[in-house]
Amino acid sequence: MPDTPVKVVVDLSQPKGQRESTIPLTAEEIAEHDARAAQAAQDEADRQAAADALQALKDSAKAKLIAGDPLTAEEADTLVI
Amino acid sequence: MSFELVEKIEVGSGGVSQIEFTGIPQDADELVVFFSLRGVTATNAYGSFMYFNGETSSANVDYRIGYGVNDLENVTYAADANYYNLLGIQGGANYDDTFGSCILNFKNYTASNSDDPVIIHQGGASAETASGQYCSYGIGNYKGGAISSFKIVTSNASNYAQYSTAHLYKLTYA
Numbered sequence: 001m002p003d004t005p006v007k008v009v010v011d012l013s014q015p016k017g018q019r020e021s022t023i024p025l026t027a028e029e030i031a032e033h034d035a036r037a038a039q040a041a042q043d044e045a046d047r048q049a050a051a052d053a054l055q056a057l058k059d060s061a062k063a064k065l066i067a068g069d070p071l072t073a074e075e076a077d078t079l080v081i
Numbered sequence: 082m083s084f085e086l087v088e089k090i091e092v093g094s095g096g097v098s099q100i101e102f103t104g105i106p107q108d109a110d111e112l113v114v115f116f117s118l119r120g121v122t123a124t125n126a127y128g129s130f131m132y133f134n135g136e137t138s139s140a141n142v143d144y145r146i147g148y149g150v151n152d153l154e155n156v157t158y159a160a161d162a163n164y165y166n167l168l169g170i171q172g173g174a175n176y177d178d179t180f181g182s183c184i185l186n187f188k189n190y191t192a193s194n195s196d197d198p199v200i201i202h203q204g205g206a207s208a209e210t211a212s213g214q215y216c217s218y219g220i221g222n223y224k225g226g227a228i229s230s231f232k233i234v235t236s237n238a239s240n241y242a243q244y245s246t247a248h249l250y251k252l253t254y255a
Contacts, residue, residue: 005098005240007232010088012249013104020090025098033098033238040127040237 005033054078082254084113089248096121096240100247101232105190109251112187112228116204117246118171119180122239127171129233130164131185131200133223139163144200144221151214165223169215170204171235171245177213180245181206192227 004024011019025033061075071079090100105112120127136142139161148168172179183204190198200223205216235241 006095007099007101008090008092008097009101009103010090010249011103012088012106016088019088022093022097029099033234036130036234036236037238044237 005030082252085109085251085253087249087251089246092241092243092245094243096242096245098238098240099232099234100241100245101230102247102249103230105229105231105249106251107191107227107229108253109191110189110254111252112190113250113252114183114185114187115246115248115250116167116170116183116185116233117180117244118183119178119242119245120171120173120235120237120239121242122173122237127173127235127237127239128166128168128217129170129183130162130236131167131231131233132164133198133228133231134225135230136163136223136225138225141225142221142223144219146217146219148215148217165200165202165221166219166236167202167204167233168217168219169206170202170217171241172206172208173239177208179206179208181215187228190228198223198228 006022006024007029008020008022011021057075058078061071061078064071064075087106088102092100116129118129133142142163142165144165146166146168150169167183167185170181170183172181181204183202185200185202185204188199188201189196192198200221201219203216203218205214207214
């Protein structure tokens with residue numbers, strides 16, 4: 001079983017030297033933590049898919065330019081600012 | 082003008098999932114925070130989410146972020162969330178195990194003069210390879226009153242690695 005995640009809390013209302021404590025996350029914080037992990041995985045997948053699609057367009061545009069074939073508007077957008 | 086270190090922390094072995102400051106003194110004009118952060122995952126450089134006063138309402142947080150990642154153009158980023166997004170400020174294994182850096186400023190954090198606190202940041206993570214740079218800058222407002230506490234968590238729910246640090250300063254004009 002994995003260790004319970006912990007947080008470091010610095011309570012500035014306390015005297016120096018007595019402010020810092022490391023304590024386990026609450027059940028609510030763990031639920032938020034798990035939700036962030038799922039969202040981050042989805043975001044990363046979306047980012048990778050978008051990057052792959054852009055690269056495919058660039059590759060296709062380059063091949064057509066070399067061959068002298070007309071580009072689609074979408075392909076041209078990858079070359080023209 | 083005075084610039085005083087309020088507190089600093091360094092993450093110990095094993096890492097932590099959150100870094101939280103509470104009981105923030107309300108006797109200064111601005112707060113300045115320096116973060117040096119590294120996540121423990123091998124994925125791209127993620128950022129951190131910053132929550133104020135345990136805020137749960139997205140109505141109380143607004144921000145606009147500009148960022149650049151590797152060779153992609155800068156784009157603005159906006160979201161309706163209950164946190165401020167410190168995009169891309171933590172390093173990771175894919176960033177040569179470097180530490181990301183961030184300077185963050187809370188202006189009017191005591192919500193005085195009928196104004197809301199303003200949050201400004203700049204930061205990023207940079208690896209030694211050409212495909213390993215991430216930078217961001219942004220500004221936001223917190224509408225939930227004076228900032229008396231904040232916490233940061235990694236946006237991908239990893240731990241902050243050992244030797245990650247946070248230094249909190251208070252700035253007084255007079």
